[in-house]
Amino acid sequence: DIQMTQSPASLSASLEEIVTITCQASQDIGNWLSWYQQKPGKSPQLLIYGATSLADGVPSRFSGSRSGTQYSLKISRLQVEDIGIYYCLQAYSAPLTFGSGTKLEIK
């Protein structure tokens, strides 16, 4: 199985700050990486797909990047509505595997 090592586990940042979350894949997964935001008590929502493409309706302050087998989600100017837990998902091969999640809070 492909392991997705996500960091940090939790993050506290100030409004308007730049936030970066990373996922390290245990092997090459190409661009088969997506990012999800889960707000408290809600279902996850797609933010980024294909490692770098912004999903419909997602604010442009979110962006995704890739360097080899390391993938990053960046929030350029943190807003209060961005609090929640963020997950990466690799869909290169079954079983599909999620990162362990990053809990984002406002400082």
Add this chain to the structure above:
Amino acid sequence: QVQLQQSGTELVKPGSSLKLSCKASGYTFTDYAMQAVKQRPGQGLEWIGYILPWNGVTDYNQKFKGKATLTVDTSSNTAYMELSRLTSDDSAVYYCARSAITMAPFDYWGQGVMVTVSS
């Protein structure tokens, strides 16, 4: 608009089985795969498997083979997941989610159904 409406909260006894539903609307049901995801309380997300509604083909995470069975009823645009021989480890929120192809991102999610296994 695309909607995935899941069945309500369940409280079931250990050893029993349970069938959860996920009714799709707002798109052509047979054009998209349906995925299933588990989330234990306070924990992360775990992929269970998928079903292709147009031909019924399934693939499962090895961990859930024998535990979860995915089916569809194309006449009602509904996907089902049966969970068998339930234990406390099966207490979780279960989500259905749509994807364009089997390995595509999950672009729409159901609201989730909370399953509690307790005597």
